[in-house]
Amino acid sequence: MxxxxxxxxxxxxxxxxxxxxxxxxxxxxxxxxxxxxxxxxxxxxxxxxxxxxxxxxxxxxxxxxxxxxxxxxxxxxxxxxxxxxxxxxxxxxxxxxxxxxxxxxxxxxxxxxxxxxxxxxxxxxxxxxxxxxxxxxxxxxxxxxxxxxxxxxxxxxxxxxxxxxxxxxxxxxxxxxxxxxxxxxxxxxxxxxxxxxxxxxxxxxxxxxxxxxxxxxFEANREWRRQHLGEGWEAAKVRGSRFNTGDGIRMALEAGAARAGQWTGCHAVAWDLNAPEVGNLEVRHRYQKHSYPLGIVVNARGERFLDEGADFRNYTYARYGRKVLEQPGRFAWQVFDSRVSGLLRDEYHQSHASRVTADSVEELAGRLDGVDEEGFLRTVRDFNAAVRRDVRFDPSARDGRSTRGLVPDKSNWANPLDRPPFEAFAVTCGITFTxxxxxxxxxxxxxxxxxxxxxxxxxxxxxxxxxxxxxxxxxxxxxxxxxxxxxxxxxxxxxxx
Ligand SMILES: Cc1cc2nc3c(=O)[nH]c(=O)nc-3n(C[C@H](O)[C@H](O)[C@H](O)COP(=O)(O)OP(=O)(O)OC[C@H]3O[C@@H](n4cnc5c(N)ncnc54)[C@H](O)[C@@H]3O)c2cc1C
CATH class of the missing domain: 3.50.50.60 (FAD/NAD(P)-binding domain)
Incomplete structure (x- = not known):
């Protein structure tokens, strides 16, 4: 030394x-x-x-x-x-x-x-x-x-x-x-x-x-994830370093330190379904899929399960990974049409992205691996009918362009999915940190x-x-x-x- x-x-x-x-x-x-x-x-x-x-x-x-x-x-x-x-x-x-x-x-x-x-x-x-x-x-x-x-x-x-x-x-x-x-x-x-x-x-x-x-x-420690975050978290993909296994926390606790904060909580996001189990320094953050406020997100039943437009992405993304983990099969699809495809973030344009495209909603339904087709078509029909078209779409503000009468409603940036071509991205839960x-x-x-x-x-x-x-x-x-x-x-x- x-x-x-x-x-x-x-x-x-x-x-x-x-x-x-x-x-x-x-x-x-x-x-x-x-x-x-x-x-x-x-x-x-x-x-x-x-x-x-x-x-x-x-x-x-x-x-x-x-x-x-x-x-x-x-x-x-x-x-x-x-x-x-x-x-x-x-x-x-x-x-x-x-x-x-x-x-x-x-x-x-x-x-x-x-x-x-x-x-x-x-x-x-x-x-x-x-x-x-x-x-x-x-x-x-x-x-x-x-x-x-x-x-x-x-x-x-x-x-x-x-x-x-x-x-x-x-x-x-x-x-x-x-x-x-x-x-x-x-x-x-x-x-x-x-x-x-x-x-x-x-x-x-x-x-x-x-x-x-x-x-x-301790996000890269499967055992601790299961123990503290709960059953199922062992299956989450680790977005970053494989070396963060909680050593520092353990050492300090052994020396008499107190715990603080939410041990059952973590930052977790929608992450490419086919991303590796731990972070890859070539791709880094680009497995994330953060443009969901512009579209809809469906699960294996073809149903929406979160308010994609509850707030700006910065204020919802860290808790939506957990929502995906809670879905059957622990996956979801994010769906967009050509009205917003030009607004999607860079990570959607990567060659590794798990993406399908189609010229109609019906065709798309058949391409969403693991998703109930009828359920998906019903969701899109109901969603399109519920969009408030009297409010102007503005992605730079909480525009209040919402749906009415759905469970859950979309609170902002709601547009009908009706402009082909359509595209969808398969995601799972990626844990960032605890x-x-x-x-x-x-x-x-x-x-x-x-x-x-x-x-x-x-x-x-x-x-x-x-x-x-x-x-x-x-x-x-x-x-x-x-x-x-x-x-x-x-x-x-x-x-x-
Ligand atoms: C994909 C991704 C994107 C993110 N994007 C952002 C962003 O844009 N903005 C933002 O604010 N946050 C972002 N975050 C969160 C951010 O990475 C963390 O909040 C921040 O990096 C934590 O810094 P840190 O120094 O505490 O930990 P780290 O940067 O993880 O450093 C921990 C270090 O400890 C080392 N280590 C572990 N155990 C031991 C041991 N026993 N002995 C010696 N060394 C050890 C590790 O190897 C590593 O070098 C992102 C995270 C990920 C994974």
Whole structure:
């Protein structure tokens, strides 16, 4: 182990995704010598963070504050885009609303108030942010109008984000050890003072003044999924890293940490039926199917089972994976006609997409594998008859163009399915990350059952519980990881070890 700064406190960070690298960089800024442990081999490094589009939600009052993060946008970009604003109060409301009022208010306040300063800090470290035109804006009257509070992504998506943070870590002299799996915390007299690690050359204990756990949730652990999320969840496809099996959570619990958050809950989306069992770094997020608000979704009986237009995609997608998992055979078909096919997101145009097309609804019915044809035709007939045609369709706003009298109704963006050609996409449930985890305070200190900080232990990212319950506002995970990672790293560096 190199000593970047002889005599300085050593901080060990477990994980090498977004939260971990932010923690490592912050600990380094705080003057610590930092070692990052990455369980994955180098080609698979970077955790779920690398699989993402790297869209990051943050509060901004308008264009000036957006540009604090994105840098100066071109005259053309500002002339042709309506970025709107996303005030702190709205971000707080979204987190409260999405969690049914259960999100920890201290964590929410910290996440929201530190969101823009943290992204600005990342920009200073070399992460570039650019407008997220694809999937977060619709063109209305010649302008790209952003909807849903999510406006920027890191340039290059997840790979770009992780590579930028890694370059910054290299520049800062942070050591990253690959194929190095943390297995146990080393506790001395009640204080965490190191990590036991299994690496290419066997087991050893790395001593540390403080440890930051940022090793993701337990979404890639089939046993834990069945045990905590419930029967059936073992069958979900894992959207991201196969290495997030809950090690960090287990180690902290063994050291006396308390649980927090919704252990029965997770983020899960509609995911291509034929996607592999765990994430594929070539395809990354592109197995997702996020344009369902523009069409209808049917199950094996040919019946609709969710309100496709309940809200903007950002506010429903994370809970609709569970709905698909609950259907017979654990699959569904998303159906669109040519009225909206030009509005479908990029992931629908990939060659691997499980897609069928037809020139009539009847023909389509025969092509939907596993679906009752009569049931499907009845659903389309009833749906088309229930659409309120007196309201204008506008995908960039909650347009109120709904159906009337169906169970369930579609609340927005309802169009009759009557313009050939038709296309349909087969989906199943893809799990993104788990909501249950460790209890931390707003200083990212891991707490015990009595609410006391465990000396020397910090945590950030997916393995923290208390922010998300049942649902999730899109783009919050990376921001939460960055905000609390930065705080954790600073705290670990300043810790009296
Ligand atoms: C396909 C997909 C798309 C997504 N899109 C977005 C998006 O656009 N915006 C957004 O905000 N969120 C998105 N998310 C969610 C987002 O990925 C997570 O919220 C975020 O990446 C979590 O970061 P993290 O650092 O906590 O975990 P990760 O990035 O998963 O990092 C965990 C790290 O810990 C390592 N590790 C695990 N166990 C050990 C161990 N025992 N020892 C050492 N290392 C270990 C892993 O190898 C990995 O490097 C997406 C997720 C997926 C899967």
């Amino acid at each position: 190199r000593d970047q700064v002889p005599g300085k406190r050593r901080v060990v960070v477990v994980g090498a995704g977004n939260a971990a690298l932010c923690a490592a960089l912050s600990a380094r800024e705080g003057g610590a010598a930092v070692t990052v442990l990455e369980r994955a081999p180098r080609p698979e490094h970077g955790g779920n963070s690398r699989f993402t589009m790297a869209s990051m939600r943050f509060a901004y009052g308008g264009l000036d504050e957006l540009q604090e993060v994105a840098g100066r946008l071109s005259a053309e970009e500002t002339a042709t885009s309506d970025f709107g604003s996303y005030p702190e109060s709205q971000f707080v409301r979204d987190l409260e609303r999405m969690s049914g009022g259960r999100a920890d208010p201290d964590l929410v306040a910290t996440l929201v108030s530190r969101s823009r300063p943290t992204l600005r800090w990342m920009r200073g470290l070399g992460v570039e942010f650019v407008p997220l035109y694809a999937g977060q804006a619709f063109e209305v009257d010649g302008k790209h109008r952003f909807w849903g509070g999510l406006t920027l992504q890191a340039r290059g998506g997840g790979p770009g984000l992780v590579a930028s943070l890694q370059r910054a870590a290299e520049r800062a002299g942070i050591e990253v050890l690959y194929e190095s799996r943390a297995v146990r915390l080393h506790v001395e007299g009640g204080s965490v003072r190191g990590v036991e690690v299994e690496g290419p050359s066997g087991s050893r204990t790395l001593p540390a003044g403080a440890v930051v756990l940022a090793s993701g949730g 909501f249950g985890g460790l209890r931390v305070d707003s200083l990212a200190r891991v707490l015990d059952e009595d609410g006391r900080p465990l000396d020397g232990l910090f945590a950030a990212g997916e393995l923290v519980g208390g922010l998300f319950y049942d649902n999730y506002p899109g783009g919050s995970g990376l921001t939460a990881g960055a905000v609390f990672g930065r705080i954790a790293g600073g705290g670990a560096a300043g810790h009296d070890g």
